[in-house]
Amino acid sequence: MFKLLQIDQKSHARRGELTTNHGVIQTPIFMPVGTQGTVKAMAPAELREVGAQIILGNTYHLFVRPGMEVIKRFGGLHRFMNWDGPILTDSGGFQVFSLAKLRKITEDGVHFQNHLDGAPCFLGPREAMEIQATLGSDIAMLFDECPPFPCEYEQAKESLERTLRWAIRCREVETPGLKFGIVQGSSYEDLRRHSAESLVAMGFDGYAVGGVSVGEPESEMFRAVEMSVPFLPHEKPRYAMGLGTPPQLVEMVARGIDLFDCVLPTRLARNGTAYTTQGTINLKNATFTFDQCPIEEGCTCVACQGFSRGYLRHLVKSEEILGLRLITQHNLHFYLNLMAQIRQSIEEERFPEFRKAFVERYKKSPETEESGN
Amino acid sequence: MFKLLQIDQKSHARRGELTTNHGVIQTPIFMPVGTQGTVKAMAPAELREVGAQIILGNTYHLFVRPGMEVIKRFGGLHRFMNWDGPILTDSGGFQVFSLAKLRKITEDGVHFQNHLDGAPCFLGPREAMEIQATLGSDIAMLFDECPPFPCEYEQAKESLERTLRWAIRCREVETPGLKFGIVQGSSYEDLRRHSAESLVAMGFDGYAVGGVSVGEPESEMFRAVEMSVPFLPHEKPRYAMGLGTPPQLVEMVARGIDLFDCVLPTRLARNGTAYTTQGTINLKNATFTFDQCPIEEGCTCVACQGFSRGYLRHLVKSEEILGLRLITQHNLHFYLNLMAQIRQSIEEERFPEFRKAFVERYKKSPETEESGN
Numbered sequence: 183m184f185k186l187l188q189i190d191q192k193s194h195a196r197r198g199e200l201t202t203n204h205g206v207i208q209t210p211i212f213m214p215v216g217t218q219g220t221v222k223a224m225a226p227a228e229l230r231e232v233g234a235q236i237i238l239g240n241t242y243h244l245f246v247r248p249g250m251e252v253i254k255r256f257g258g259l260h261r262f263m264n265w266d267g268p269i270l271t272d273s274g275g276f277q278v279f280s281l282a283k284l285r286k287i288t289e290d291g292v293h294f295q296n297h298l299d300g301a302p303c304f305l306g307p308r309e310a311m312e313i314q315a316t317l318g319s320d321i322a323m324l325f326d327e328c329p330p331f332p333c334e335y336e337q338a339k340e341s342l343e344r345t346l347r348w349a350i351r352c353r354e355v356e357t358p359g360l361k362f363g364i365v366q367g368s369s370y371e372d373l374r375r376h377s378a379e380s381l382v383a384m385g386f387d388g389y390a391v392g393g394v395s396v397g398e399p400e401s402e403m404f405r406a407v408e409m410s411v412p413f414l415p416h417e418k419p420r421y422a423m424g425l426g427t428p429p430q431l432v433e434m435v436a437r438g439i440d441l442f443d444c445v446l447p448t449r450l451a452r453n454g455t456a457y458t459t460q461g462t463i464n465l466k467n468a469t470f471t472f473d474q475c476p477i478e479e480g481c482t483c484v485a486c487q488g489f490s491r492g493y494l495r496h497l498v499k500s501e502e503i504l505g506l507r508l509i510t511q512h513n514l515h516f517y518l519n520l521m522a523q524i525r526q527s528i529e530e531e532r533f534p535e536f537r538k539a540f541v542e543r544y545k546k547s548p549e550t551e552e553s554g555n
Numbered sequence: 556m557f558k559l560l561q562i563d564q565k566s567h568a569r570r571g572e573l574t575t576n577h578g579v580i581q582t583p584i585f586m587p588v589g590t591q592g593t594v595k596a597m598a599p600a601e602l603r604e605v606g607a608q609i610i611l612g613n614t615y616h617l618f619v620r621p622g623m624e625v626i627k628r629f630g631g632l633h634r635f636m637n638w639d640g641p642i643l644t645d646s647g648g649f650q651v652f653s654l655a656k657l658r659k660i661t662e663d664g665v666h667f668q669n670h671l672d673g674a675p676c677f678l679g680p681r682e683a684m685e686i687q688a689t690l691g692s693d694i695a696m697l698f699d700e701c702p703p704f705p706c707e708y709e710q711a712k713e714s715l716e717r718t719l720r721w722a723i724r725c726r727e728v729e730t731p732g733l734k735f736g737i738v739q740g741s742s743y744e745d746l747r748r749h750s751a752e753s754l755v756a757m758g759f760d761g762y763a764v765g766g767v768s769v770g771e772p773e774s775e776m777f778r779a780v781e782m783s784v785p786f787l788p789h790e791k792p793r794y795a796m797g798l799g800t801p802p803q804l805v806e807m808v809a810r811g812i813d814l815f816d817c818v819l820p821t822r823l824a825r826n827g828t829a830y831t832t833q834g835t836i837n838l839k840n841a842t843f844t845f846d847q848c849p850i851e852e853g854c855t856c857v858a859c860q861g862f863s864r865g866y867l868r869h870l871v872k873s874e875e876i877l878g879l880r881l882i883t884q885h886n887l888h889f890y891l892n893l894m895a896q897i898r899q900s901i902e903e904e905r906f907p908e909f910r911k912a913f914v915e916r917y918k919k920s921p922e923t924e925e926s927g928n
Contacts, residue, residue, distance in 0.1 A: 219875075220875045220877045225881075226861070251845075252869070255845050484598075489637055492625060503595060504593045504598060
């Protein structure tokens, strides 16, 4: 299912190929986030256009609305949203802990009130996997508890042990696609190792590093990955959940990560923020009023091929939908093009040079709009 | 500039061809409204896709934001918004009277505070035409006063006389494209006739019927057109401003109108309302929850080719942008396809049959979402 094509000699960067029920994915890859059965503001054809190979769907959101009766009737998420490429679904755990109200955690799962109408709901390992099976997910994530940052050792340990017990139950539920385990353990080396080794012993199709991008400093984020990756098998894909900025992605690839997802490119776009190789720019800024250049010179995305910063600024200021559409398209193109460049640089054995040049250039940016996920 | 190709034998329906600086327009035609330099939610390429031949821009809105300094720097509206087809601009008169605050009308024009920041502004016949010249409009509309409905005879007469004096001044200002006069006169036969005859005597490239779709009953709307058209020359295009529902458009074509604009298809789309040949449906309705059919069976638009009513309902309920994008695209396709069918039926000498069938079928609709413009 995962074919490791090449490993960088001077880092842990990997070039791979992941086969799923809905197609083959070239890694490293970034997965645009389609929370509610749509990548915000984008049509499926546009996702293809920007180079998306796989998108993410959120179990929690789709479970709450439209609900599984609807998804069942439509024969799964792919048909419902008219996307025939691969879909990875999260387990809903993260959202239950961040969005839902009045949670009560038991050994069987989590009782909560959903964020829409407060209706009482329940999600446990079995339910989460069954929902992902109904969605027809190509990569289903195990139901886990994602502790906040910072987290006391005892709490992190207790949470991790429960997550590992849940992993056994998740494993039993049949799903149509691949199943990825999630390494937790907060910022504790022994817990991260224990988590990774336990999951690997159970045997999954891939492994994610969870509990990152939850408000920790960047150094802790890197540490979490560095503490987990050494205990994951080479021959399985690795996914760092919910991150990050473009340089963070490059750095994570260097640490051996293959898959990424993040709301930054789509969320920041809706605020008028666009990515460039020198950092982000906010198109609401008055300096762009008369600017006839595209967001980034040389960019081949639809937005940069036809529209100026000045026009985009006008659209954003006027709250016109086309503005956030075009910036979203540019930002996703930027992220996916970055991954394509990373893949090519690994193939051509010049990833270390690419990494250095990209990160240095990006850091020169006068603006630091990113806020993590 | 306008070539009358064919006239229906049993009605006043006309098939024509209007040549502008940015291309030839096949009439009768509907013009999507691009108020703030963008047809809401649509990209230029999508406008082409749905069959748009000409779009409308609003002088008042563009004058207020981004302002003429920006438009000048970009070399006009076409380049600014990346639309290389024809653009008709209104004169701003209607918006000054409906949107702006604290108006004071003088012989020279209207003093007002704009609706965005309350800044004092002035628009008169000269200014309105100069702005339209700056926009690079292919069809510029004369600056007029659009009286409300109902309107006392004396007030309508006084307003009309001023509008006619303004017409003389508008005529003097050089603009790069065509210039259309606007017939006013409220619901008074003699005023409508006087208005039409006076404008025709001055000689313009086309004539619009204004003061319609301002809250009057449908019968009055038809009457206003019926009282104006007989005094307009056959060899010039005719434009009914700001309307209407699909059957109203068909009826207006039967009364000799060639050009239409209306915010209904785009505005209703953002509320979840979609057009079908049997009337409108509101996709928020729970009856569509499990509906796997497209908005309209047989429709060739992007929305109907790939997406179900059930999915669109989910998007609308979830306030996802893709929902209103797809419904907007469908609705504009519906309007423009209706015009294409009208043109074809005139060419094939079966417009009366088409008119009867369309209006009857549409009227069968259980829903009456339309609210006029």
